[in-house]
Ligand SMILES: Nc1ncnc2c1ncn2[C@@H]1O[C@H](COP(=O)(O)OP(=O)(O)OP(=O)(O)O)[C@@H](O)[C@H]1O
């Protein structure tokens with residue numbers, strides 16, 4: 017069953033057509049890659065899915081529900097979590113608190129519960145701490161849980177964004193260039209991590225990435241965008257050998 | 271109790287302590303709005319005046335008991351905070367600052383022309399029910415509830431909004447709703463402080479709650495460290511004491527505040543305690559323990 021469907025989605029910014037009638041179907045538990053040159057519209061696609069932009073035209077379905085005009089916080093609560101290409105952490109909060117905030121959409125305690133320290137609020141807080149610590153172990157940042165988020169190295173910040181996104185218990189995870197700025201050993205760890213979370217947490221993962229090695233290795237299905245248009249789609253083997261893709265994106269080396 | 275204390279503490283100092291306490295309640299309210307949630311409000315004195323006038327009029331002209339009028343004043347201020355927050359909190363930074371200044375000015379002009387409030391002459395003869403003990407019991411309660419709030423779910427969400435709104439939304443935080451909520455809580459404390467003030471001063475005028483008072487409160491939050499409760503306590507104490515202790519400061523208030531902010535921005539842009547956290551200190555102790563174990 018498809019978890020996410022885009023039907024003829026178009027996004028215009030003034031005169032610029034950042035996405036042009038894009039169709040996309042992502043199946044449950046898939047690791048789906050989106051590639052394409054700079055400015056192709058990959059991040060715009062993520063911003064549409066997460067409700068930051070309302071598409072100019074077309075239809076957006078998550079678990080068969082139309083989410084065209086659903087605001088970002090509601091999209092998050094429905095189970096779509098994301099990371100950002102230009103890292104957006106809560107810099108002056110601790111690493112642990114960053115992950116805890118990630119759970120906001122799936123927790124309930126209110127202002128009075130928090131202020132009065134009511135039992136339900138305390139219980140939730142305790143569970144939250146445990147869950148956040150587990151996630152930090154998973155991404156290898158447990159030792160740094162008391163640091164400010166902005167004191168982490170670049171690659172660590174990217175992993176913290178993943179932990180924060182996972183705290184939402186998502187069913188669909190969008191990763192925008194998760195390997196950018198990572199060295200090759202970090203990239204290997206990242207690939208392992210992505211496989212692991214997909215299997216352990218029953219996730220569907222949509223991934224934008226420029227590192228072809230990583231994309232071809234972990235994605236089961238790949239869509240190629242160019243100037244806002246989808247020019248190819250298929251499993252890595254097929255996409256890798258597609259003439260249009262080679263010409264426009266992969267270059268002579270492929 | 272207060273007369274008992276007065277035997278041991280000079281009434282002048284007792285008065286300063288009461289004023290510190292009232293300013294603390296006001297500043298902790300503003301801290302939630304500006305320090306924690308990052309919404310620059312430059313009209314906090316407006317909420318203070320709503321609380322002051324509402325409670326004073328209720329106890330003088332309607333015979334409400336003291337605590338009930340305090341509560342009513344705080345709730346009235348909260349209501350205004352809520353109503354003003356809905357349209358304005360979509361604005362950002364400078365715009366929000368301007369709107370809040372404008373709001374406080376409108377409130378001032380309203381009270382300047384408000385018959386039951388004595389117009390420009392103000393209200394006098396307010397029962398002096400506010401005592402040292404009452405103020406400081408309320409301060410303690412406010413600090414405890416505030417501290418609990420800030421280290422749990424909703425408080426963290428407030429901080430997250432300050433740090434990065436888009437990321438906060440992506441975590442499922444309804445940022446508009448929570449900004450209004452922070453504004454309402456902060457206004458409630460503003461109104462509460464105003465009510466305590468009115469019932470301590472005996473006499474209030476619209477000018478007591480002018481722009482200068484809003485700036486003074488903002489300085490208390492900024493000086494100590496945005497979003498930090500110990501920081502707000504420190505900033506409030508220093509800025510309440512300074513004009514009392516140093517005549518120069520009282521006379522050149524504006525100059526003093528300006529210079530203070532400039533110096534602060536240069537040497538400690540996050541405020542005196544803004545980037546010091548309890549767990550940093552704990553960690554330092556922990557490291558020491560480890561080292562002493564090894565040696
Ligand atoms: N908010 C916006 N307003 C105007 N133009 C925008 C906006 N967001 C994106 N664009 C434009 O849309 C096009 C697609 O941008 P997008 O960020 O989606 O590219 P991308 O595929 O993610 O590129 P990169 O690989 O560099 O991250 C670009 O030309 C960009 O300038």
Ligand SMILES: [Mg+2]
Pocket residue numbers: 058059060101
């Ligand atoms: Mg991009």
